[in-house]
Amino acid sequence: MTVINSDTATADFEGLVQPHRVHRRIYTDPAIFEMEMTRVFAASWCYVGHESEIPAPGDYRTTTLGLRPVLMTRARDGAVNVLLNRCTHRGTVLAAEASGCAKRFVCPYHGWTFAPDGQLVAIPFPADHAVEDRSTLSLGRLATASYRGFVFATLNAEPEPLDCWLGEAREAFDTIVDRHPGGDIGVMGSPHLLEFVGNWKLSWDNAADGLHATFAHESYNTLGEMVDTETVLARDPGSTPMVSKALRNGHMVVDQRPGIPQGPWATMRRVPFREPLETALVDAGEESLLDLATGSMINLSLFPNLLFVGNQLLVIEPVAVDRTRLQLWLTSAPSAPSEIDLLRLRVDEDFVNFGTPDDLDMFERVQRGLSIPEMEWIDMSRGLPDSDAADGDATIYGPITSEAPQRRYLAHYAKLMTTPAATRAR
Amino acid sequence: MTVAAARPPDGPSAEMSAAQAAVLARYDEMAALLVGMDDRPRADPGLTAEAAPALLHEARLLDAGRFEDWLEGWTSDAVLWLPLSARAHPGTDQSLLLDDRRRLAERVDWRREPSAWGQHPPSRTTRVVGSIEAWPAANGLVARSTLLIDEHRHGRHQALAGYQIHELVGDDLHRRTKILVVPALGTGVRNPSFLL
Known part of the structure; x- marks a missing residue:
């Protein structure tokens, strides 16, 4: 999927954080906040939830990660997935509840259907749909790792292993x-x-x-x-x-x-x-x-x-x-x-x-x-x-x-x- | 009325101690009041008329900041409970607060403490109590009413709505149980320390 290289999205950040003082703008500037949501929250390992919250296949919980709606699910094979809570068709947020259990996530807008591991498993009226390779339309996935049952996820393209990061x-x-x-x-x-x-x-x-x-x-x-x-x-x-x-x-x-x-x-x-x-x-x-x-x-x-x-x-x-x-x-x-x-x-x-x-x-x-x-x-x-x-x-x-x-x-x-x-x- | 079952004890001491059973019995009683409210029949007109002045008086005391007077109106075994949802149980779910008589008194002390920055300067509140209904209960009545609380503080304003359940007992209709359900607590509110 698309790689965002935010090098170009520069603001005049230099000098705002000094060894003995920090500038007020890092708390008040909306442009800096917007950069943080990607450079800090998307690029770092963030805590999403605890494995005990989703004990059974299909269990899920929603939260946000740097404003992005995300979905923590337990798949049929028992694996924990952290997915972007966004239909790959038109962008609809799939799961609106804070938590629940679902065998399938069916988009309420046009019925695209995803498995708890993020795979697209059904499109209604498929005959008139041009998509041939459904695997390209799986839900966006985050790198996911657990430590002692605590689930962390990141959108960093090349994240440091969780153990090292901790x-x-x-x-x-x-x-x-x-x-x-x-x-x-x-x-x-x-x-x-x-x-x-x-x-x-x-x-x-x-x-x-x-x-x-x-x-x-x-x-x-x-x-x-x-x-x-x-x-x-x-x-x-x-x-x-x-x-x-x-x-x-x-x-x-x-x-x-x-x-x-x-x-x-x-x-x-x-x-x-x-x-x-x-x-x-x-x-x-x-x-x-x-x-x-x-x-x-x-x-x-x-x-x-x-x-x-x-x-x-x-x-x-x-x-x-x-x-x-x-x-x-x-x-x-x-x-x-x-x-x-x-x-x-x-x-x-x-x-x-x-x-x-x-x-x-x-x-x-x-x-x-x-x-x-x-x-x-x-x-x-x-x-x-x-x-x-x-x-x-x-x-x-x-x-x-x-x-x-x-x-x-x-x-x-x-x-x-x-x-x-x-x-x-x- | 549906009675919510307490969570079965787990872990090594699976046999519940008598002390634990007593605590859970009180919690179950409160959860049952909450869960069973929507199944109740049409209210008793006489008891509803009797409950109204007590509920309006409480709202007036709280809005006036007369917390010591408010504290007088509770029984010695009283509990004030603010659950985070209408499906909550005091023994298994976090609450905003669950105060016995002792912590109610501490809460009043805290409100009076000048360094309780979260309430100094204090919230200015206006409570609107409505839709009062009441039914008979052991040694008193159970009332449900809706509540709007308008709050001003630090030049900011928030308005919260919810409903409250009162178990009022004895000739003076003292509060033995009060449950305040504010749905916004489930989505995030600013400094809710004015809620009582």
């Missing part, structure tokens, strides 16, 4: 998955969908930002203080032994575990229906599993669209230069006692209600502030100089007050924007 991030990824008994992690049905009037990178600037917890989340920490609970965000960011890591390819890790020696469960207030479930686990001698009810205390961010936060998968879905949708999926522990998932549901709501609204407000305030043309720059210099290997591929370690993760992901972002990879549907 690189050092695999260590945190494995830790998050392996804390589930049997390494068995699932994803529950419907996500929270939250939107904010702001650029998608604002959630990236926030994801490994250890300093904002003290200020933006003061209200969350105050709720903890009222009941003598020291939340994970209430630690002194200047002295906590928590560690932030800036990895290759823009990935980021904040490891909060060194700062909470008493374990994750001790950081949680008493969520609804906690006591009977907690008592049941303690009585069954499974008290040690309670930490599973809350997050791993490792925030892992896989650039450009997946954040592991608590027990949630936070998928960042750009909608427009100043509009972003966050998909918040809750993971489950299918092989743990079922009290764990019951607790997770209530724990999940805690930050969504008393933390996330404050983040959303910050994102929208920043976007409004960035509308001022006379104030061009955003400062990202905290923690400079980056001590080790800032120019190489090695991980940069720092205290959680360092802005090294933001600098590192933005440097990777700038590289994607200025040396674009070719993208194509397969």
Whole structure:
């Protein structure tokens, strides 16, 4: 299929991302946003969904990848496919539901029919149709690969193998998955969908930002203080032994575990229906599993669209230069006692209600502030100089007050924007 | 009325603890209220007339920001539930919120906290309660009503519509269960922290 070589689609991007500051235009310029949807989102591996969401042949789920409607399906042979959700006849979006099960995807416009692996299997009234080789009219296909059941896809014409792309991030990824008994992690049905009037990178600037917890989340920490609970965000960011890591390819890790020696469960207030479930686990001698009810205390961010936060998968879905949708999926522990998932549901709501609204407000305030043309720059210099290997591929370690993760992901972002990879549907 | 079955427990502790069964029983009760609503017969006129002032009073308190007064109107075993869809179950699906009496009180504390940036400055809301219907229930009544909420904040505006189910008990018609279904939650809304 057509190869898009976006070399020619240049904008004057040079100089907008500098080591210590970035220009407001990368958050406000619609032309830059449009380039990002191909140079960043189509050209990178992006998280699409989890294999457990489509257990049976014909199961599917829809989402977007850099604004492109895509379809994750389970084919008859059990393989997972990520396809462009677009009829090859006139371009109609085939599947309109968020998820479902279909033996065939029949286009509602003219009846072209596709198998879950994307092959065109029927055209109505074929006698008067000129197409001889139907294989050229299969649905557009993305390169697809899974890691620990998490499905990633890309339109990059020559993608780096997924394992290499994840690189050092695999260590945190494995830790998050392996804390589930049997390494068995699932994803529950419907996500929270939250939107904010702001650029998608604002959630990236926030994801490994250890300093904002003290200020933006003061209200969350105050709720903890009222009941003598020291939340994970209430630690002194200047002295906590928590560690932030800036990895290759823009990935980021904040490891909060060194700062909470008493374990994750001790950081949680008493969520609804906690006591009977907690008592049941303690009585069954499974008290040690309670930490599973809350997050791993490792925030892992896989650039450009997946954040592991608590027990949630936070998928960042750009909608427009100043509009972003966050998909918040809750993971489950299918092989743990079922009290764990019951607790997770209530724990999940805690930050969504008393933390996330404050983040959303910050994102929208920043976007409004960035509308001022006379104030061009955003400062990202905290923690400079980056001590080790800032120019190489090695991980940069720092205290959680360092802005090294933001600098590192933005440097990777700038590289994607200025040396674009070719993208194509397969 | 259809009663939604709780998810059968899986994993190593397949025998459900009594504590877990009690939690699931409350969740099932709420899911049944939600799922069974469309099958109910025509409402009881007397109970509908009785429910209306309680529902309108609640809407007025919330719009006025009188959250402490609002908090008084709940039973000790109360639950406020905002599911993400009308087919949701509290024990298997994420919710926007599912508050017991304790978390309701925390929520009011949060709203009063000056650093709760998501509600400071606060949303200005106008609720329009309509289509009230009510039926008899143990020790009280069950009411369904439609709800329009108009919200202004930071110079921006959004209007959300949905319906609410109230289980009101005792002489004072205190809220034991409230379920608020807002279909837009399934497609993405901005900072929904004004929804109660």
